[in-house]
Amino acid sequence: MPSLRDRFLEPINFELAWDKVATNQGCAGVDGETIADFGRRKQKALSSLRRAVATGKYRPMPLRQLFVPKKTAGWRELGVPTVRDRIVQQALLQVLYPVMEAEFEPASFAYRPGRSHLMAVEQVAYWGRRGYDWVLDADIVKYFNNIQHLRLLSEVKERIDQPWLLKLLEGWITAGTLTKDGILLPICGVPQGAVVSPLLANVYLDDFDELLTAQGWKLVRYADDFVVLGRSRQRILEGQAMVAQLLGLMDLQLHPDKTRITSFDQGFRFLGHAFAGDVVVPLSPVPARDRIPKGAKSSTEMKLVYSDSGAETSAMQQALVAALKQTQQPIPPPLFVVLGYQVRADSAVEIESKELEWRNGMSSLYVVEQGTYLQKEQGRFVLKAPKDEPLEIPIREVERILVFGNVQLSTAVISHCLQLQIPVIFLSQLGEYKGHLWSAETTDLIVEARQFERQQDEAFRIETARAVVYGKLWNSKIFLLRQNRKRQLPAVTAAIERLAQAMETVANLEQGLTLEQVRGYEGIGATQYFQSFKPLITNPGFEWLGRNFHPPTDPVNSLLSFGYTLLFNNVFSLLLAEGLNPYLGNLHGAERQQAYLAFDLMEEFRSPVVDSLVMQLVNKKTIRPTDFSWPKKNQGVYLTGSARRIFLKRFEQRITENVTHPDVKESVTYRRVIQLQIQGYKKAVLGNYPYEAFRRTN
Numbered sequence: 042m043p044s045l046r047d048r049f050l051e052p053i054n055f056e057l058a059w060d061k062v063a064t065n066q067g068c069a070g071v072d073g074e075t076i077a078d079f080g081r082r083k084q085k086a087l088s089s090l091r092r093a094v095a096t097g098k099y100r101p102m103p104l105r106q107l108f109v110p111k112k113t114a115g116w117r118e119l120g121v122p123t124v125r126d127r128i129v130q131q132a133l134l135q136v137l138y139p140v141m142e143a144e145f146e147p148a149s150f151a152y153r154p155g156r157s158h159l160m161a162v163e164q165v166a167y168w169g170r171r172g173y174d175w176v177l178d179a180d181i182v183k184y185f186n187n188i189q190h191l192r193l194l195s196e197v198k199e200r201i202d203q204p205w206l207l208k209l210l211e212g213w214i215t216a217g218t219l220t221k222d223g224i225l226l227p228i229c230g231v232p233q234g235a236v237v238s239p240l241l242a243n244v245y246l247d248d249f250d251e252l253l254t255a256q257g258w259k260l261v262r263y264a265d266d267f268v269v270l271g272r273s274r275q276r277i278l279e280g281q282a283m284v285a286q287l288l289g290l291m292d293l294q295l296h297p298d299k300t301r302i303t304s305f306d307q308g309f310r311f312l313g314h315a316f317a318g319d320v321v322v323p324l325s326p327v328p329a330r331d332r333i334p335k336g337a338k339s340s341t342e343m344k345l346v347y348s349d350s351g352a353e354t355s356a357m358q359q360a361l362v363a364a365l366k367q368t369q370q371p372i373p374p375p376l377f378v379v380l381g382y383q384v385r386a387d388s389a390v391e392i393e394s395k396e397l398e399w400r401n402g403m404s405s406l407y408v409v410e411q412g413t414y415l416q417k418e419q420g421r422f423v424l425k426a427p428k429d430e431p432l433e434i435p436i437r438e439v440e441r442i443l444v445f446g447n448v449q450l451s452t453a454v455i456s457h458c459l460q461l462q463i464p465v466i467f468l469s470q471l472g473e474y475k476g477h478l479w480s481a482e483t484t485d486l487i488v489e490a491r492q493f494e495r496q497q498d499e500a501f502r503i504e505t506a507r508a509v510v511y512g513k514l515w516n517s518k519i520f521l522l523r524q525n526r527k528r529q530l531p532a533v534t535a536a537i538e539r540l541a542q543a544m545e546t547v548a549n550l551e552q553g554l555t556l557e558q559v560r561g562y563e564g565i566g567a568t569q570y571f572q573s574f575k576p577l578i579t580n581p582g583f584e585w586l587g588r589n590f591h592p593p594t595d596p597v598n599s600l601l602s603f604g605y606t607l608l609f610n611n612v613f614s615l616l617l618a619e620g621l622n623p624y625l626g627n628l629h630g631a632e633r634q635q636a637y638l639a640f641d642l643m644e645e646f647r648s649p650v651v652d653s654l655v656m657q658l659v660n661k662k663t664i665r666p667t668d669f670s671w672p673k674k675n676q677g678v679y680l681t682g683s684a685r686r687i688f689l690k691r692f693e694q695r696i697t698e699n700v701t702h703p704d705v706k707e708s709v710t711y712r713r714v715i716q717l718q719i720q721g722y723k724k725a726v727l728g729n730y731p732y733e734a735f736r737r738t739n
Contacts, residue, residue: 045136045137045140045201045203045206046203046205046206048136049132049133049136050091050094050095052087052088052091054132054135054136055087055090055091055128055132056087057132057135058128058129058131058132058134058135059079059083059087059128061131061135062076062124062127062128062131062236063076063080067121067127068105068107068121069105069121069123069124070102070104070105070121070122070123070124070125070126070127071102071103071104071105071123071219071343071344071345072102072123072125072344072345072346073344074123074124074125075124076124078124079124079125079128086125087128090125090128090129094129094209097205099129100212100347100381101122101123101126101129101212101213101216102122102123102125102126102216102345102382103216103217103218103219103224103345103380103382104120104121104122104216104217104218104219104232104234104235105120105121105122105123105218105219106118106119106120106218106219106220106341107119107120107121107234118233119233119234120218120232120233120234120235121234122213122232122234122235122236126213126235127236129209130213130235130236130237131236133206133209133237134236134237134240137201137240138153138154138240140200140201141200141201141240141243141244142154144200144247145243145247145250146247146250146251146254146260147254148250148253148254148260148261148262149243149246149247149250149262149263150164150261150262150263151239151242151243151262151263151264152239152240152242152243152264153243158263158312158313161261161262161263161311161312162311162312162314162321164261165261165268165270165311165316166316166321168259168261168270169270169305169316169319170319172272173259173270173271173272174270174272174304174305174306175270175271175272175273175274175276175277175302175303175304176268176269176270176277176302176303176304176305176309176316177268177269177270177271177277177280177281177284177300177301177302178268178300178301178302178303178309178310178311179267179268179269179284179295179296179300180265180266180295180296180299180300181265181288181293181294181295181296182293182294182295182296184242184264184265184293185230185231185232185233185238185242185265186229186230187229187230187292187293188229188230188231188241188242188245189229189291189292190211190214190215190227190228190229192245192291192292193210193214193231193241193244193245194207194210194211196244196245196247196248197210197241197244200244210237210241213232213235213237214227214230214231214232214241215227217372217380218232219341219343219345220341220371221341222371222373222667223371223372223373223374223376223377223667224371224372224377224380224382225369225370225371225372226362226365226366226372226380228366228367228369229292239264242264242265243264245291246262246265246291248291249287249288249291250262252287253269253280253283253284253287256283258270258271258276258280258283259271261311263312266311266312268309268311269281269284274302274304277302278302281295281300281302305317305318305319306318310324343374343384344384345377345382345383345384346382346383346384347381347382347383357581357584358376358378358379358584359379361376361581361582361666362376362379362380370667371667373666373667373669374669374678375595375596375666375669375678376666406422406434406439406441406442406443407443407445407689408424408442408443408444408445408448409445409446409448409685409689410426410427410429410448411427411446411447411448412426412427412447412448413425413426413427413448413449414448414449414451415442415444415448415449415450415451415454416450416451416453416454417436417451417453417454417457418433420435420436420437421433421434421435421436422434422436422439422454436457436461436463439463440463440614441463441464441465441466441610441611441614442458442463442464442465442466443466443468443607443610444465444466444467444468445468446468450465455478458478459478459479459480460480462479462480462617462618464477464478464479464613464614464617464618465477465478465479466478466610466613466614468606468610477613477614477617479617485619485620485621487727488620488621488622488723488726488727489620489621489622489625491726491727492621492622492625492726493625495625495627495726496625499556501627501725502556502627503554503555503556503559504731504732505627505628505641505722505725505731505732506556506559506560506627506628506641507547507548507554507559508731508732508733508734509627509628509641509642509644509645509732509734510547510559510560510562510563510566510628510644511544511547511548511734512644512645512733512734512735512736513563513566513644513645513647513648513734514540514543514544514547514562514563514566515544515645515734515736515737516645516646516647516648516649516735516736516737517540517566517567517570517647517648518537518540518541518544519648519649519736519737519738520648520649520652520653521533521536521537521540521570521573522537523653524577524656525537525577528576530573530576530577532572532573532575532576533573533576533577535573536569536570536572536573537573539566539569540566540569540570543562543565543566543569544566546562547559547562556628559628560628563628563644567588570648571587571588572587574597577656577660578597578656578659578660579660580659580660580662582662582665582666583595583596583597583659583666584597585597588601590602592677592678592679593677593678593679594677594678595678596659596664596666596668596669596678597655597659598678599669599677599678599679599680600655600658600659600664600680600688601651601652601655603679603680603688604650604651604652604654604655604688604692605643605647605651607651607689607692607696608643608646608647608650608651608696609636609639609640609643611696611712611715612639612642612643612646612715612719613636613639615712615715615716615719616636616638616639616642616719618716619716619719619720619723620723621638621719621722621723621726622638623636623637623638623639624636624637624638625637625638626638626639626640626641627641628640628641628644629641638722642715642718642719642722645718645734645735645736646711646714646715646735649700649711649737650695650696650711651692653695654691654692654695658687658688658691663687663691664680664684664687664688665684668680668681668684669681669684695711696710696711696712697710697711697712698710698711700714700737701738702714702717702735704717704721705717714735717735718734718735721733
């Protein structure tokens with residue numbers, strides 16, 4: 042006779058399982074695959090699925106969280122497996138039922154072949170007619186949610202000791218649920234909505250059935266709904282104590298408000314029927330637990346696929362997942378890779394948040410909320426968001442406008458910005474630069490012509506690039522010194538020394554460096570600099586594995602990239618205001634047309650403006666690991682929700698923070714320092730003044 046595993050893996054068993062799942066219909070799971078999608082390629086998909094199970098490569102997906110309306114009020118949560126998981130569960134169920142059925146007690150009526158809730162109702166009436174007219178009408182507190190995993194698997198193992206079976210069951214009950222905030226991993230419970238859950242629910246209470254009936258009580262149980270019948274009230278009181286004790290051993294408890302002692306004379310309800318004396322009256326049908334009623338709402342539109350990146354997960358990531366599971370917090374999308382999943386890349390991510398757009402004292406207007414319409418009325422810009430009250434801002438206070446994603450500008454706004462030379466910079470929802478609005482009439486043709494001449498002046502380009510790189514290395518060193526002042530970390534001290542050596546080489550005019558060599562020292566310095574970040578990050582929720590971008594693949598890099606984008610746009614708009622062509626750079630340059638001068642002149646401000654801000658937000662836990670999402674478009678990690686509002690606010694505070702500059706006596710903001718540096722570069726282009734980078738001294 043074939044083994045249980047062989048019968049399970051037979052092609053005909055999977056065919057029958059597919060037929061059952063297809064007949065029951067139901068919605069798609071977290072992978073977005075519908076019954077129709079699977080059915081269109083059934084033969085190949087079914088064969089592939091069965092082969093994955095046979096070779097041990099099959100892994101279950103998390104459940105899709107659905108909320109269905111209750112008849113009275115409120116919502117009931119369901120977890121919907123993927124079509125593939127439903128097929129495998131149904132295939133297993135078909136071979137398990139014959140084996141498990143012999144183990145179950147006659148008192149159990151739910152989810153068993155040849156049994157129904159009507160048979161349970163008839164059994165209750167039968168015991169009532171034979172003098173068992175006192176009833177414990179019982180209710181278990183959140184039964185499906187409180188089933189203990191270890192005990193459940195132990196009960197299954199006691200009946201069928203097959204490692205492959207236990208591995209499958211454990212995978213299904215621990216896969217978790219995909220919520221709007223991430224994957225919530227359970228520490229107990231079996232999912233209502235999973236095909237295999239009813240059988241497991243019966244297994245968990247089988248000992249309860251056996252022990253209670255062995256003591257002479259008459260039990261009729263339908264899943265977690267049951268009644269205990271006896272010939273006297275005293276007997277039922279004893280039965281209630283026995284039931285409470287048995288359930289307590291299973292980490293379950295009777296509901297104090299929904300459990301009561303009654304009798305046939307007093308009347309009671311059970312499984313949609315009213316019992317009164319010898320009369321049994323049907324009230325309402327028992328709802329099918331595996332059907333999705335109308336009005337169900339999904340908590341998230343994210344769709345998951347298995348991660349095929351092959352990237353190893355760090356011990357810190359695994360520890361963070363374990364901690365979130367223990368505290369019953371959702372695992373955020375950046376950590377999905379630890380669980381073996383990623384968000385399916387099928388469409389652009391939609392970020393829904395009411396971002397900070399304007400605060401008094403700001404000179405940059407950030408328009409972030411999707412669907413906002415920006416128009417002009419008198420001397421004001423008016424922002425009309427889809428759901429909020431209009432926001433009015435005096436035009437005289439706005440120096441630049443940054444537009445994120447799907448935002449519309451009226452013709453009057455565009456015309457006024459061109460007239461007043463207010464640059465409008467367009468970005469994607471995630472902060473990627475797309476283009477800008479600027480009047481060509483404001484271009485300084487003399488300066489631009491001189492810029493083109495300087496492009497042929499190799500000596501000018503090299504010396505300017507040396508100054509920029511020196512300023513960047515200097516400010517990087519100052520940042521590390523400030524971060525390491527109290528901790529004195531050896532790795533950071535070593536990085537500071539290497540930065541100093543690179544600075545000395547770059548500053549030594551006798552070296553006769555080429556432009557490529559200057560770029561090389563900038564790259565070496567950046568490598569040494571970022572390698573020292575790991576010990577500086579003290580928040581255990583964040584980890585640093587090195588600088589990466591396009592897209593950023595971890596939260597810290599996501600913050601850095603977003604901050605650099607905002608910094609770039611400030612430099613870019615100020616270059617336009619000074620009549621400089623932002624595309625004619627010196628340090629940066631390649632065949633592809635980009636704003637290389639903006640990239641050049643932002644280098645010396647990366648560490649004092651952005652890096653210091655990011656380190657502060659991370660280490661002071663202002664930004665949390667759960668503030669990031671993994672969008673569907675390119676698998677990058679990005680800030681979402683209110684955290685973007687916080688970052689924009691803090692960035693604006695940072696760039697308007699006062700600092701000293703050698704060209705002015707009083708302290709000025711970083712934004713003003715950037716403008717002074719751009720004016721200094723303009724002088725260098727027009728005359729024989731060498732460009733000197735900004736070097737922070739405090």
